[in-house]
Amino acid sequence: MAGGGKGSGRPAKKKSPTKGTGGNVRRGLEGKGATPPAHMRHWHKDKARGERIEREERTGRPSSPRTQVRARRSEDAPEYIGGRNPVLEALRAGVPASALYVALRIDNDDRVKEAVRIAADRGIAMLEVGREKLDRLTEGAIHQGVALQIPAYEYAHPEDLVRIAQDAAETPLIVALDGVTDPRNLGAIARSATAFGAHGLLVPSRRSAGVTGGAWKTSAGTLATLSVARAVNLTATLREYREAGLFVVGLDGESTVEIGDANLLDGPLVVVVGSEGKGLSRLVRESCDLVVRIPMNAAAESLNAGVAAGIALYEVARHRRR
Structure with missing residues (x-):
């Protein structure tokens, strides 16, 4: 008979440890208690997920390397x-x-x-x-x-811009940006708005320039004294301004009305500046009480948004002085 055992003349083989015991007998496992629940096991995916979520909430940043690659910088981050x-x-x-x-x-x-x-x-x-x-x-x-x-810029609420004018006992003048994506244009418009007595800027929360380092530099420090509000929905906010008694005047090169001939500029006003080339979006254009253009030589197709805003605000100031 092949193999060791009784009568084989060879010593019997030692029995291997039972699989899964780690070589320990049953009594060696006594006193270890029940298996901990999933959320307490450091190797368990639920606990790892919970720790990751807690870490993300604490730091405000995604902790997964894959997520970090895909994530965009938060608008509220430094x-x-x-x-x-x-x-x-x-x-x-x-x-x-x-x-x-x-x-x-x-x-x-x-x-x-x-x-x-x-x-x-x-x-x-x-x-x-x-x-x-x-x-x-x-x-x-x-x-x-x-x-x-x-540090991240603290945006005002759109209603705050009207309140600033009311507190100063002045006729409201707000500049809204539609599709202006270059922060340097925002900074240049802030300089003009400050120079001509505007009470603040209104920017959409999406697909628009924000108050970044580039905007701060171009504004030459004027953003420190001029409030910028952020609108979740620009057309809805313009509609609310109209309901509050403000006139909304948009700048668009295709209009037949020249800005110097507009008769609303001395009242409570929102001047809407569109992007260079595209001008005002359709919904914003439809939200305006009046759309005007800046007269210029036909050789120039369009003006930079910052330049257009400066000219328009000068014209508003001229009307108000009259």
């Missing part, structure tokens, strides 16, 4: 300006900043020295970090060893 000239220009313009990041062992030229001095004078926190961190903060953009953190 922004970072990188580069020695852009950072210095932003600090000179009074752009609100919460921290200045400077690379370790940086070559301190005059721009870096002035940026550090301005930051120190304004009480802005200064942090020395590695270039890898600067790469992450600026999302791979050229930073030249310096970056400026700009």
Whole structure:
């Protein structure tokens, strides 16, 4: 008979440990208690998912690497300006900043020295970090060893813009942006709005420029005193303004009415500026009480949104002085 055992003349083989016991007998497992529920097992997907959700809620950022690749920067998250000239220009313009990041062992030229001095004078926190961190903060953009953190802008409610005018006992003047996606145009319009006495800007919450670092720089600091409100639905907000007694006048090159001939400019007013090239969207155009154009040489097809807003606001100011 093949194999070991009784009468084989060879010692019997040791029995292998029972599969699944880890080599332990049953009494070795006594006292360990019941298997913990799924949410308490560190290896269980439900617990891992719960920890991930808790971490995302705490940090405000997705923790999954795949999600991080697909996720867009939140509009309410801080922004970072990188580069020695852009950072210095932003600090000179009074752009609100919460921290200045400077690379370790940086070559301190005059721009870096002035940026550090301005930051120190304004009480802005200064942090020395590695270039890898600067790469992450600026999302791979050229930073030249310096970056400026700009806190998220706190937008007003559309009703606040009317209230600002009422509190000042002035006739409301609001500038709304339709399809303006370049933050530099928003900043330029903010400068004109401040110069001609507007009480605020209204921007859509989607597919529109917001108050970013680029807008702050172009505004030359005027965004620090001019309120910007965000509308979930621009046409609905314009309709609410009309119901509140404001006239809505849109700028569009295809109109047959010149802005100088408009008879609504001295009343409570919303001036709507469309995007360069496309002009006003159909729904916004239909929401206007009047659509006007800026007369110009036929050789120029359209005006930059910032330039058009400045001309329109000057015309409004001229009518109001009369």
